Amino acid sequence: MVTHADRLILSDLDSLSSERQAITWFARAILILVSIAIAAAFLVARRLDPVPSGFGTHRQLGLADCPTRERTGRACPTCGMTTAIAHFSDGALTKAWKTQPAGVCIALVAAGTGLWSAASAWRGRTIGFESGDAALAWWAGGSFAIAAASWTIRWQQWAETAGR
Numbered sequence: 001m002v003t004h005a006d007r008l009i010l011s012d013l014d015s016l017s018s019e020r021q022a023i024t025w026f027a028r029a030i031l032i033l034v035s036i037a038i039a040a041a042f043l044v045a046r047r048l049d050p051v052p053s054g055f056g057t058h059r060q061l062g063l064a065d066c067p068t069r070e071r072t073g074r075a076c077p078t079c080g081m082t083t084a085i086a087h088f089s090d091g092a093l094t095k096a097w098k099t100q101p102a103g104v105c106i107a108l109v110a111a112g113t114g115l116w117s118a119a120s121a122w123r124g125r126t127i128g129f130e131s132g133d134a135a136l137a138w139w140a141g142g143s144f145a146i147a148a149a150s151w152t153i154r155w156q157q158w159a160e161t162a163g164r
Helices: 004-019 025-047 057-061 067-072 081-090 093-099 101-123 132-162
Strands: none
Touching: 025 081, 025 101, 057 081, 081 093, 081 101, 093 101, 101 132
């Protein structure tokens, strides 16, 4: 049985979705490019052989050694990200989490962003957000939170090893 209150809620939801403006063809093209780029990054990660030590997998991409690790002998907050994402793309989630939890979070955000971008481009409207700006703000805020947590964890690890 649908009550009067239920009808009001449903009509509010309908008006919200109809008020969202269609996105332009240019914005759709950008969203498609974002989803293709993310899919390509996961395909590259899938082809990498994760280094057992947990860091150094990025060298397979021709990237230099970590300057923080070279200078201090300690892992920087991003050390292990490529290895974790390579594990993630192989479906080895436990190994990915043990290697670099922030890498798993970033992989989840990236996968969600790729799916959201493709779905929004397909529908011609941003899904779940009033605008692309709101989606970008949530993405940036989430990425910042992940980075801050990663830095905090590494600093704590550095402090613990320095005290030994």
